[in-house]
Amino acid sequence: MDFLKPATVLDLKNIRDELVKMEDTIIFKFIERSHFPTCPTVYKENDPHLPIPDFEGSFLDWALMHSEMTDSQIRRFESPDETPFFPDKILKPILPSIQYPRVLASYSPEVNFNNEIKEVYINQITHLISRYDGESWENFGSVATIDIQCLQSLSRRIHFGKFVAEAKFQADRPLYIKMIQEKDIDGIYRNITNSAVEEKILERLRVKAEVYGVDPTNKAGYRKITPAYLVDIYKKLVIPLTKKVEVDYLLRRLECE
Numbered sequence: 001m002d003f004l005k006p007a008t009v010l011d012l013k014n015i016r017d018e019l020v021k022m023e024d025t026i027i028f029k030f031i032e033r034s035h036f037p038t039c040p041t042v043y044k045e046n047d048p049h050l051p052i053p054d055f056e057g058s059f060l061d062w063a064l065m066h067s068e069m070t071d072s073q074i075r076r077f078e079s080p081d082e083t084p085f086f087p088d089k090i091l092k093p094i095l096p097s098i099q100y101p102r103v104l105a106s107y108s109p110e111v112n113f114n115n116e117i118k119e120v121y122i123n124q125i126t127h128l129i130s131r132y133d134g135e136s137w138e139n140f141g142s143v144a145t146i147d148i149q150c151l152q153s154l155s156r157r158i159h160f161g162k163f164v165a166e167a168k169f170q171a172d173r174p175l176y177i178k179m180i181q182e183k184d185i186d187g188i189y190r191n192i193t194n195s196a197v198e199e200k201i202l203e204r205l206r207v208k209a210e211v212y213g214v215d216p217t218n219k220a221g222y223r224k225i226t227p228a229y230l231v232d233i234y235k236k237l238v239i240p241l242t243k244k245v246e247v248d249y250l251l252r253r254l255e256c257e
């Protein structure tokens with residue numbers, strides 16, 4: 001897939017191949033995160049134990065926002081497959097702008113589920129993949145650093161649903177135009193769903209989890225990432241959020257027809 005060549009971007013096989021590659025990134029980021037406990041202080045807004053000057057929010061929010069501000073100056077968010085968690089903090093790149101050919105609808109940057117992704121990651125995913133429930137004061141910086149990488153890899157995977165949705169729309173305009181006009185959300189959801197592809201993804205994840213040995217030596221009381229946890233995260237969180245992106249993107253698609 002080459003974002004400078006639109007035809008390669010809207011080829012559903014290419015899109016699915018990219019989603020497969022992202023599985024490895026997400027699994028290895030989760031393995032990194034699994035070395036640390038949950039560290040709830042990292043996510044607490046305005047925690048008195050972790051004062052952050054001139055900032056309202058959590059330590060993670062502060063770290064993620066500053067990371068994205070730097071990333072934006074090296075052009076990260078010009079790329080159509082990147083969606084910021086702090087869109088109103090993005091800065092002008094110091095690198096010359098790349099004029100990517102338009103592939104997605106003009107409103108695409110407004111389809112942003114990062115707040116929900118962050119909430120799900122903090123309140124559900126970290127409790128499944130962390131080493132144990134508890135703090136590790138000396139690791140707050142490491143935890144925030146790996147959390148940023150986990151969040152950005154999850155965000156890229158889930159917002160890839162925009163490319164999937166555009167590819168499906170272009171593959172059957174009459175069908176999707178009718179459902180969008182009728183606001184047939186259930187019909188759109190049914191038509192974007194491919195259960196066979198989903199099953200294949202979950203089975204591959206199970207195998208990858210065994211192969212990558214995400215099940216570290218079994219120490220009493222320490223949680224570990226098991227194939228079951230990874231499949232659960234994808235089945236109950238990642239895939240449903242991807243489909244929400246697809247439906248949200250499609251519901252507005254006639255704005256650009």
Ligand SMILES: C=C(O[C@@H]1C=C(C(=O)O)C=C[C@H]1O)C(=O)O
Nearest residue numbers: 164192193194195197198239242
């Ligand atoms: C991403 C697609 O759309 C849907 C979402 C999927 C996912 O998030 O993994 C897989 C299949 C579809 O139900 C696709 O068709 O490939």
